[in-house]
Amino acid sequence: MKDFTHVQAETGLATHPVAEMYAQEHKAGKLDRREFLVRSTALGLSAAAAYSLIGATPAAADGHRAVPAAGGTLRIQQEVRALKDPRTYDWSQMANITRGFVEYLIQYNEDGSFEGVLLDSWEANEDATVYTLNLRQGVMWNNGDAFTAEDVAANFIGWCDSTVEGNSMSTRMGGLVDPDTGVAREGAIEVVDDHTVRVTYPAPDITLIPGIADYPSAVQHRDLIGTNPADHGVGTGAYEITNYEVGVSATLTRKADHEYWGETYLDEIVFVDLGQDPAAWFAGAESDEFDMTYETVGEFVDLFAAIGWTQSEVTTAATVVIRPNQNNAPYDDVRVRQAIAMAVDNQVCLDLGINGQGITAQNHHVCPIHPEYADVPALAFDPDGARALLEESGNADFEFELISIDDDYRKNTTDAVGAQLRDAGFNVTRTIIPGSTFWNDWANYPFSSTNWNHRELGVQVLNLAYRSGVPWNESGFANEEFDTLLDQANGIQDADARREIMAQIETIMVNEGVTIQPYWRSLFRHYKAGIVNADMHPKFEINVHYLGFEA
Amino acid sequence: MDLLTWTGQFGSFLNPLILASVVIFLAGFFTNFVLTVAGVRPGELEIQGDGTMAINSTPADYALATMKYAVLLFVLCCIGYIIGGLVLPTMEQKGIFGAVGQRFLPVWIALIVTFALSITFKRRLGLYGKLFDSLIGMIGFGLVMFWVFSAIFASLVAPFDALDQISSMRNEVPGTPTPEGEAFSHYLFGGDRLGRDVFSRMVLGSTYVLQIAPLATLFAFMVGITLGLPAGYIGGKLDTVLTFVANLVLAFPVILLFYLLVTPEIVQAGVPQYMSMVLFLFPIIFLVVLFNSRYHTQPTIRNVLVGIAAVVGFWLYFSLISDRANLDSAVRFWPESVDLFNIPGNLLIVFVSVVFVNSPTVFRIVRGITLDVKTRDYVAAAQTRGEGPWYIMLWEILPNARGPLIVDFCLRIGYTTILLGTLGFFGLGLSPESPDWGSTINEGRRLLTVYPHPALPPALALMSLVLGLNLLADGLREESLKD
């Protein structure tokens, strides 16, 4: 087996000055191993090298993936949505299907490390402004072209194009986008040779690597940027779509005349869409309709375990926010927002919403597992104070319409918030919108709940969801001081130095009552015994190339 | 405190009895079935040579008698559980059935009083009294009245509020004790997935169902009668057009119509409100025409009655359709100070949709009956007397059509209940937290295979109510045919 972790261990960076600093922090107990891995591999260290820096055995990084037997058909329960330009993907489910043929430069592993896929290795300069990306040799597109640096550069330029409607990659590219033109900065992306690309930031930026490991960053053929991969099927991966019925199922079959650069095992993968109701998934499992869940939620975690499926758990920074949108009255009044936050006990949301499967959070959307986390408490739980504050703002009679999607944990959590608000004397009506229509307008509801996936660094989600005017800013939060502080934090590599800024940022988040963010979720997945490499991923990624049945 | 058993202390001797009754019933049923297949007929009355009558008993008769006694035993045991619930002191001794029986005490009393009075005076009560001659009709009436009284006494029967949550009671099985200091010591039918009492929600749900279904049916009848009478009586172009429109609505798949009418965007565009403006006009027209045609020879009485009907009718009408709470509402031309009441938006929409779907069927029935009745002699007599067409329709034809209409009314309430449940099942109905049965079934079905207890009580409740209405209609039909 050609294990690419191994390849990278040979060719990746041996060390990096900042990584060494992280290693010392880790040894001093300031960083746990997972955080250390995230950050040092983000700087271009191979996982093995990172492990060796802290004196752990590289074996822990190597060969963490078992070798399944060749062949077989695996059925995965997962929504099948209409595909589109990968840059505009808004669901990891879309990427899980297309990952079978359009691959990624880098992938984020379950243990928090980064690993090259189409990249052989990468390194950053000392102040994290210049990144050199070395491409894997011998990768072919399934239309016969060779995969070269031109492809990577074209993709970068595509990702930076913020004029494309719904391109969420442009926010991830940060300083590479010229704010005046809205496209890639002149000279930011250089092709050094056939297999090397250099990316230059105007200011230090540490989010490039997590950014290009994220699910919308699928690498398309240089002539096909901006197209829907389902329409042309050109990619570097081993599979092709042989059936695609939105809302029903999708099938990936191994492409016959294409020589894949890596190893792959399954002959066929079927994605079975059983809708958004976890009870339907469970009924499907009892009826033997699939072999592996995309995600198991709530009480179904125990239920799947009870019918004998293997459980895989990962702790993440995935969460739910119940946020007022400040563009709507009376949520533009900070007292109302604070009152809402004070009326809700996050522990109750955790217990009622997700059966306590997670840890409580403090309403600032930075997770203890993020390297730059600063321990800023949420506003104290005080229903009487909340009521007083609400009356003071003159909105005591306002009818709070609390909206949520019609699905298990998000609905339960929102119900728990609604009940607590009622207990504190708020007038609350609950509106539940079916999953099929909820997302049409999710960012604009006046007061609603949204689930947010795991992100590797604390600043990432803040950049995506709370910076003034960004597309996913669902709380309508616009705060100049916050934006400035966030810019600063984006450029600081040292976790302790960044933590000081983060403490200020988190305090603003809490005091402004931007959102209720009650808990951090553990994610679960279940699969039948004998399936290999199907472990839950913090970002729900499924790489069909690795999956297989036990040898 | 421990988990309650289903049957409590009396269970120790009632359970074997009830089991025995079921076994005997099944044995009787199979024997009967086998005998019937083998060609053995129940005995028939025979007039014997000496002039006396005797029943020639066959084995089939004995099998049937066994079944009858088994049913009797079963009913007695059920009453036993309820009595146990009333007389035994502690919850453990009562058991779940006993405790439920005790909660329903006001309903039992009301039922007993109703039946006692009705049976005593049944000869003076017309068609209603005749109902008590038919066992089927009585069973149906009993089931319906059980739920009617439950709805009336809901706040007495239900130990908890529909939205009371006890977080430790999530998905707990029936008979689980609640923590100290709660309103009632147990969740009799367990807790749902949000820790609410399934029993209370079932009882409180009956008020929703029994308010909306009969009222919506009544409105549908007003619309159907107001249009069906002239269509059948006058006929011609009017009939052609109205029948075409009715068939149009009938050809619409109900579920598609609901999806189209109840989605937020359509509501935002005000379509259901415009529909309600049209549909709710019919009861007023109906009443005004009714009084006008009757008393048009006595202008004073006519003016008073028509005036009252019009004023009260329009006041209610405008209160109903104008939406006080919503400033952006499509219909809001009525000052808040005189707006009597406000119907929550989605309730109005559900109501309108149900009326809209039911009216054409009523229209067809009324039209059919009118076509039949207008050939009768008394109609011809009224025409010769020179009565106006509306008088003939409303005061000659309609009263003579009441039999089939009453029967259909009962059936249609049942059908409307099912329809409301369907709406709830698709999450289109009332507010998602409402305890109405359809929504609760929909909520409970998600975890059905693991926790069946939240979905079953509302499902069985809905089924028993509709069954009761059907049996009642059957009893009424049978008795009215005997005339």
Place this chain on the structure above:
Amino acid sequence: MGAFILRRTGVMILTALCLTFVVFFLTNLFPNLEKLAKTQGNARMTDEEVVSWLDSNGYGGPMILRYGEWLGVVPGWTREDEETGEITGRCIDFGMDPADAPTRCGLLQGDLGFSTVSDDEVGNIIGGRLQLTGILMFWAFALMVPAALLVGVLAGMREGSRLDRSLSTFSIASTATPEYVSGVIFIVFLASSTTGLSPMLVELGWLDSGTLFLGSARSAMENITFWNFFLPVVTIALYGMGYIARMTRASMAEVMTAQYIRTARLKGVNFRSIVMKHALRNALIAPFTVIMLQFPWLLTGVVIVETLFNYNGFGWTMVQAASNNDIELLLACSIVAVFVVLVTQLISDIGYVFLNPRIRIA
């Protein structure tokens, strides 16, 4: 007879036109279009952007003209982009030369349009789904009709007997049990691995593991077995059965009191052959029309059952299309539904005339 069918067909077409226009009207109300624009384009569009998006995607202009386009009687819209000169239009598929495109493309041309949610031609989607529902309906009818007729005939042949009483009560109970109630009860008792029959069977060793019946009919889409398809079929059949059975009973009871049956009985013909030879044929005329009229009713049942059992047929598609405001898919669904309703009405009328010797239509 010919004129009758012709007139009926005319009324049918008129009805279909009215109904599709109503659906078209409701799905094309401005709030719906606004939602469509925001889903397809960008959730943060301003009102002007929404209007211009709608214009450039053919949703502008009078509704009646767009309805004509959809029907295929009015030429499809075309629009030339002012900057690029690119011509887009209703009938111009992606990558097609505008010159080659047909001028009209609507229902009459066999083009049902494009599903915005599924990103596919409506025609491609709906065919397979209809087939799945057809299979479900077929089995439901195959179970429901014989059972209902049997129950009805048995009950009606001796009106007022105990057999009649118990069978009538059974039919009433079955009409009082809507699909969502019976489906729920069936799943609990037959298809749950924790309650009802399945755990008992597992304990007794008669069942390996899992459940007796399957609570989800998904696998029946590819491979129908008794265990994965019985519950949905019986759920649909049960609700419809009671009504047909009651109609059959009433009709049978009426026939049994007719003069010729009385004559036959008095002549001493035995009961069995009276029922089989004389009563049955006449008693089945009324149920026939009722059975045909059951089709539209079954549609609601199909929607419920397909949702409950996760069977991706026509009913499921309709629910998805309606809740996603997938306009053209929904229109296609309603065309199919209305067509089914009207055709069954027509068949029921014609069949009634053919079966009933007393009715002759000139």
